[in-house]
Amino acid sequence: xxxxxxxLALLSEGPKYGLQLKQEFEARTGEVWSLNVGQxxxxxxxxxxxxxxxxxxxxEDGPQRGYRVTTHGRQELADWLxxxxxxxxxxxxxxxxxxxxxxxxxxxxxxxxxxxxxxWLLELMQYFTHLxxxxxxxxxxxxxxxDAEIFRLDAVIRxxxxxxxxxxxxxxAVLAGSVQTAPRPRRRAGALR
Amino acid sequence: MTPVLELEQASxxxxxxxxxxxxxxxxxxxxxxGELVAVMGPxxxxxxxxxxxxxxxxxxxxxxxxxxxxxxxxLSSNDRARLRRRSIGYxxxxxxxxxxxxxxxxxxxxxxxxxxxxxxxxxxxxEALDRLDLGDRAGHYPDELSGGEAQRVAIARAIVGNRxxxxxxxxxxxxxxxxxxxxxxxxxxxxxxxxxxxxxxxxAQLASWADRVVFVRDGRVVDHTxxxxxxxxxxxxxx
Numbered sequence: 143x144x145x146x147x148x149x150l151a152l153l154s155e156g157p158k159y160g161l162q163l164k165q166e167f168e169a170r171t172g173e174v175w176s177l178n179v180g181q182x183x184x185x186x187x188x189x190x191x192x193x194x195x196x197x198x199x200x201x202e203d204g205p206q207r208g209y210r211v212t213t214h215g216r217q218e219l220a221d222w223l224x225x226x227x228x229x230x231x232x233x234x235x236x237x238x239x240x241x242x243x244x245x246x247x248x249x250x251x252x253x254x255x256x257x258x259x260x261x262w263l264l265e266l267m268q269y270f271t272h273l274x275x276x277x278x279x280x281x282x283x284x285x286x287x288x289d290a291e292i293f294r295l296d297a298v299i300r301x302x303x304x305x306x307x308x309x310x311x312x313x314x315a316v317l318a319g320s321v322q323t324a325p326r327p328r329r330r331a332g333a334l335r
Numbered sequence: 336m337t338p339v340l341e342l343e344q345a346s347x348x349x350x351x352x353x354x355x356x357x358x359x360x361x362x363x364x365x366x367x368x369g370e371l372v373a374v375m376g377p378x379x380x381x382x383x384x385x386x387x388x389x390x391x392x393x394x395x396x397x398x399x400x401x402x403x404x405x406x407x408x409x410l411s412s413n414d415r416a417r418l419r420r421r422s423i424g425y426x427x428x429x430x431x432x433x434x435x436x437x438x439x440x441x442x443x444x445x446x447x448x449x450x451x452x453x454x455x456x457x458x459x460x461x462e463a464l465d466r467l468d469l470g471d472r473a474g475h476y477p478d479e480l481s482g483g484e485a486q487r488v489a490i491a492r493a494i495v496g497n498r499x500x501x502x503x504x505x506x507x508x509x510x511x512x513x514x515x516x517x518x519x520x521x522x523x524x525x526x527x528x529x530x531x532x533x534x535x536x537x538x539a540q541l542a543s544w545a546d547r548v549v550f551v552r553d554g555r556v557v558d559h560t561x562x563x564x565x566x567x568x569x570x571x572x573x574x
Contacts, residue, residue: 265560267543299539
């Protein structure tokens with residue numbers, strides 16, 4: 143998530159103070175995502191260094207220092223909003239790595255490990271679904287952010303379901319120790335990392 | 336408070352000898368008034384069998400089913416049929432709406448079958464449809480309704496009258512996610528009025544509407560979620 147661009151977007155509406163930026167960011171994401179105020183000031187300092195925002199000259203760093211976006215900053219925001227995020231290279235997912243390692247470590251009960259993760263992900267999902275349930279129809283930011291978390295969690299749970307189904311199709315002897323996990327040459331996924 | 340639905344060591348097997356299949360093994364489950372429980376598992380895990388047994392549509396091979404604290408196996412088949420008509424509502428993936436009846440008539444049918452006079456049954460049916468925002472569709476036939484509307488009529492039929500238990504098998508069927516969400520909102524709303532609900536599904540998003548999610552594998556309950564997981568504290572910002 144780009145705090146930098148979120149701050150630029152908020153400042154494009156008009157000049158604001160640091161604390162105000164924190165509060166508005168949280169309100170816009172339905173208070174699902176939080177920012178600490180230190181993050182906001184660090185971001186503002188970097189944006190100012192890069193010429194994307196300007197601050198009141200006088201005054202010291204702190205709650206009374208106002209910031210506004212520059213022309214260069216507006217251009218940066220426009221350039222960022224348009225194109226899709228760079229997702230060619232899949233992120234290194236901890237859970238995928240854990241399951242892969244569990245497959246190759248003797249004595250690990252993989253189905254139990256998958257279920258423990260599935261339960262935890264579902265508990266998280268219940269949290270966001272119940273947030274959604276309590277929201278009003280016009281709390282669009284909250285609904286959109288909760289949906290984003292729910293769909294992301296859903297994708298991981300589906301992956302766990304598919305992995306479990308795949309393992310159940312294997313003969314027991316294969317699961318007992320000789321799952322093919324050794325790297326083969328010229329696997330494309332490996333080359334991307 | 337006595338749970339509305341209790342399964343005690345409920346098992347169900349089909350066939351015999353080398354064709355014997357254990358569809359459900361030693362399942363314990365209790366669902367209270369006001370609670371929505373999701374039973375989640377892959378195809379063939381036994382979750383639909385669990386629902387038909389909970390709904391007294393089938394008897395367990397061993398173990399007990401109690402509705403409102405009363406053991407169902409002690410009831411005559413007539414009494415069991417009456418219990419089903421009066422106390423239990425069903426929502427299936429295939430909606431089973433009758434094509435020759437309007438939305439109101441579909442919803443009032445279970446009441447009329449149970450002896451409620453037609454006029455009174457229609458009034459109750461209209462109230463149920465109104466609660467689900469379907470008042471203006473009351474006179475429409477199933478083939479004149481959208482998928483989402485038909486699903487809501489099926490829910491109205493399941494909650495009409497004073498049902499204590501609503502059982503749903505993949506109730507959002509092939510609906511898109513927003514329509515599916517509104518179906519789950521309706522089930523939640525029904526539970527908040529004091530109905531006990533059980534929904535079986537393979538879909539995590541559906542299951543996440545429940546107060547509690549029970550996981551089944553190979554006919555057994557293997558795990559369940561708990562609300563006391565402290566999720567909120569983990570989502571707090573890092574200092």
